[in-house]
Amino acid sequence: MTRTGFVSEEILSKIKGWAPYADAKLGFRNHWYPALFTADVPENSPQPVMLLGEKILVNRIDGKLFAIKDRCLHRGVTLSDRVECYSKHTISCWYHGWTYRWDSGRLVDILTNPRSSQIGRHSLKTYPVQEAKGLVFVFVGDIDPPNLREDVPPGFLDADRAVFGQKRMVSANWRLGAENGFDASHVFIHKKSVLVHGNDIALPLGFSPGDPEQLTRSEVTAGQPKGVFDLLGAHSVPIFEGQIEGAPAVDGHRGSKRVAHDISIWLPGVLRVDPWPNPDITQYEWYVPVDADRHIYLQMLGRTVSSEQQAAAFEEEVRSKWIDMALNGFNDDDILARTSMQPFYRDDTGWLREVLFEPDKAILEWRRLASAHNRGLQSRENL
Numbered sequence: 001m002t003r004t005g006f007v008s009e010e011i012l013s014k015i016k017g018w019a020p021y022a023d024a025k026l027g028f029r030n031h032w033y034p035a036l037f038t039a040d041v042p043e044n045s046p047q048p049v050m051l052l053g054e055k056i057l058v059n060r061i062d063g064k065l066f067a068i069k070d071r072c073l074h075r076g077v078t079l080s081d082r083v084e085c086y087s088k089h090t091i092s093c094w095y096h097g098w099t100y101r102w103d104s105g106r107l108v109d110i111l112t113n114p115r116s117s118q119i120g121r122h123s124l125k126t127y128p129v130q131e132a133k134g135l136v137f138v139f140v141g142d143i144d145p146p147n148l149r150e151d152v153p154p155g156f157l158d159a160d161r162a163v164f165g166q167k168r169m170v171s172a173n174w175r176l177g178a179e180n181g182f183d184a185s186h187v188f189i190h191k192k193s194v195l196v197h198g199n200d201i202a203l204p205l206g207f208s209p210g211d212p213e214q215l216t217r218s219e220v221t222a223g224q225p226k227g228v229f230d231l232l233g234a235h236s237v238p239i240f241e242g243q244i245e246g247a248p249a250v251d252g253h254r255g256s257k258r259v260a261h262d263i264s265i266w267l268p269g270v271l272r273v274d275p276w277p278n279p280d281i282t283q284y285e286w287y288v289p290v291d292a293d294r295h296i297y298l299q300m301l302g303r304t305v306s307s308e309q310q311a312a313a314f315e316e317e318v319r320s321k322w323i324d325m326a327l328n329g330f331n332d333d334d335i336l337a338r339t340s341m342q343p344f345y346r347d348d349t350g351w352l353r354e355v356l357f358e359p360d361k362a363i364l365e366w367r368r369l370a371s372a373h374n375r376g377l378q379s380r381e382n383l
């Protein structure tokens with residue numbers, strides 16, 4: 001086993017240029033991840049989440065958010081299996097009453113043995129947490145957290161950007177989510193989508209790439225989000241007529257709306273498709289590692305607005321139209337692709353057995369960028 005303890009050295013030694021990514025089965029440590037919607041965490045109502053294989057408990061006290069490790073130091077039970085809070089600023093373990101402060105994680109009392117010498121000597125791990133755009137972001141790591149701006153796609157946090165969406169649990173490793181989203185030639189799976197036909201989107205079956213050198217562009221400026229742009233659309237011939245052995249077989253959709261000019265993916269694993277699913281909307285989607293076999297699929301739609309009323313109208317539009325047609329109707333195809341890939345990659349041999357083709361250059365570039373610019377790998381010893 002290697003650094004993380006999840007993937008064998010034998011497999012990693014055969015991967016050239018992106019072995020750290022292959023080893024990042026539980027994601028990249030020392031990054032911000034959206035875990036919940038703000039509205040999911042009311043006052044004094046601890047919410048359990050699992051991120052990168054770590055059980056975490058998020059709570060709100062006097063409006064402020066706190067996050068602690070959801071595992072008692074005494075015998076390792078999960079605190080959220082039975083939440084017991086007897087003072088505003090603490091949570092007590094339901095098993096033997098070890099009591100921790102939400103802000104520092106410190107063991108401040110033991111209800112069953114108030115004179116224990118362990119009191120004051122230990123602390124639960126705490127996690128930096130912050131709210132932005134209606135989302136709760138948790139920093140899973142050990143370093144001083146960088147600005148959240150570095151871990152989201154450019155523009156996402158802009159003050160005039162309204163974003164709304166939904167999250168789903170998908171039974172596939174987070175990397176299969178990321179690669180499905182960033183894979184331009186997978187538009188093939190969406191050819192019958194209710195969105196493509198209902199919203200009259202121009203969607204080819206795929207792309208015949210031009211010069212491989214022009215297919216991607218990476219951004220790796222210090223202190224800025226790190227990501228890769230897929231330029232396949234600009235440097236390729238879109239395929240609208242699928243042929244088999246010279247005979248017409250299947251067609252793409254020559255709709256009137258031009259979308260998805262600008263597709264990029266950013267560390268720690270978030271896609272931006274601009275515009276999508278309509279010419280005045282941008283889709284952002286996170287693939288948040290939960291454990292080796294699941295990710296949170298967080299789907300957010302953003303629009304530039306100039307008033308609260310416009311933001312509210314956009315929210316209504318997202319809820320009444322785009323969730324059904326796009327985030328479910330369209331993206332259900334993507335979930336099928338991820339869960340269908342999962343058995344092939346589950347034991348890590350898929351990384352060696354896959355046979356890539358020309359448009360996959362963008363995926364390889366993402367693997368390389370993520371390998372080179374992540375802030376750490378989640379390893380077994382952190383769990």
Ligand code: FES
Pocket residue numbers: 072073074075076077093094095096097098
């Ligand atoms: S396991 Fe938590 S107090 Fe004993």
Ligand SMILES: [Fe+2]
Pocket residue numbers: 180181186187190331333334
């Ligand atoms: Fe897709």
